[in-house]
Amino acid sequence: MTAVDGRIWHDRAGRAHRERGVPPRSDEPTMRRVTGPLADAWHRTPQRRADLARDALSRPNPHVVPDPGAPGSSLWTWVVEAPAAAAVLLWTNPVFDHTDPALAELERLEGSALWTITLRLPSALRASYRIAVWEHEEEPPWRTAEGRRPVLLAAMAAGAVDSRGTDIVIGSRGEASSVAAGPDAPVEPWRTTAPSSASGSLLEEITLPDDERAWLYTPADATSPTPLLLLFDGDVWRRELPPILDRTIAAGILPPLHVAMLDAKDVEHRWEHLGVPGGQVDVLIDRLLPLVRGRPLVSTRPADTIISGQSLGGIAALWTLALSDGDVGHAIAQSPSLWRFDVADALATASGWSSLELQAGTFEGDMLADAAALAVSLRADARTAGRRVALSPFEAGHDWAVWRANLVGSLIALLG
Structure with missing residues (x-):
């Protein structure tokens, strides 16, 4: 059952209330992806890659640092070690773009088993997320799905709790998602x-x-x-x-x-x-x-x-x-x-x-x-x-x- 525009409901006192219909879905947020500190250093200083990989894997996901160019924002970097992956996707609750899921696909760092993505997000944000590691020859389901809900469900279903995350939350369908919080998120x-x-x-x-x-x-x-x-x-x-x-x-x-x-x-x-x-x-x-x-x-x-x-x-x-x-x-x-x-x-x-x-x-x-x-x-x-x-x-x-x-x-x- 979904919302029906114009349907009349009566409350316990007999008063009528008209249902407005489906949500408008306007003004949805967009993903702001940037080149993060890890990817930048990896490309600029190849001689340091072993140290960079070791350092990245020593910290939990995501690594959040202040964004010097955007007060109130931070750079959030996820790193996933997946040597057999053909694609890795980050589904984030607030900013996943169903019209262009490729924006949420992690970049494989040259010559390594590491995949990474950096987003510019508010320092006060708290968000749930899931990581999808795709190791098959066929196209990942989030690339082949069409429409808002099918794409979102495909991305979520392919994902799992981040093994390098620090917290989880249980959602409406009983599924677990990882949770990340910026330095200014409410305690x-x-x-x-x-x-x-x-x-x-x-x-x-x-x-x-x-x-x-x-x-x-x-x-x-x-x-x-x-x-x-x-x-x-x-x-x-x-x-x-x-x-x-x-x-x-x-x-x-x-x-x-x-x-x-x-x-x-x-x-x-x-x-x-x-x-x-x-x-x-x-x-x-x-x-x-x-x-x-x-x-x-x-x-x-x-x-x-x-x-x-x-x-x-x-x-x-x-x-x-x-x-x-x-x-x-x-x-x-x-x-x-x-x-x-x-x-x-x-x-x-x-x-x-x-x-x-x-x-x-x-x-x-x-x-x-x-x-x-x-x-x-x-x-x-x-x-x-x-x-x-x-x-x-x-x-x-x-x-x-x-x-x-x-x-x-x-x-x-x-x-x-």
Whole structure:
């Protein structure tokens, strides 16, 4: 199922909302490839190649250095050792150009098994990426695919986690990607704490009617009712969020909180039931929220209840805020798919909510502009007087690695 232009949806109060259709995909970022320090030295000083190779392989990927000609930017260099490769490709979340995938193919350094590429990227960027090493005679699939989505999927499917990378993130399909961050990228708070050896937290699966399910994270150290975070795409979050919360709660960076994560199921179910004024929004409001609030040590106060989601889940978080009749106090909408519906009036009409944070990346094309326009509209609307509406732009693309970092940062700002 995909978005349908003009389709009419009715929310739980019977109000009609017209679907806008598919995303416009305008103003997509371009890849800025440059000759990096390694390739430059390799070509200029062939007598130093053994030392250059040894030095390059002694560092993890990517090697990030300041770009003297572009303040705020850095030169990001990847090096891959692949003696049998016919081609090597770097798929990067924010800047992969599906119209010219050759831009992302690494250069083989003369007389070696090393392949390299250097990109000019913001120093504050955090991005996921995958490396594809192609060792077959036929053309790589990213060269033969046609169309935006087929090319992107071919590049991602051919790629794998970088063995020389330093971090990974799990995405929507359960696949792992490597993660890189520039020197000015926002700090991930859990990186500054020691891993919790025996947290005592609990992650349990909850079965809901109509073949819906969720996972509930229960913190170890709760002695009084805690705030409650509600998340869409729980099948992704349940993999990585619990150990992150264990560390941040144990370190006192976050107070204990419960987290209920609703499963998005497969791609077709997600498109039909997530991001619309019904579907999983109703499941969360009518079934999951009352069930979790019935557990010991879960606060029942709307002021302690936060909804968050990403992409389709981001606009679903906004629908939840608008349709919960004041039962949810706060929303953190990350890269919300505002191209699908106009939610401004529904949010302004709704009573009871206290704060809304809209997040979107500078490499997300129209998404940042749409989020900024919604923030301006809500701030100017007399019906939202006294409520906090924040816009948080960030240097990144449509990326789980970034949503992970920013969600924890926003929770600290809201609860810490």
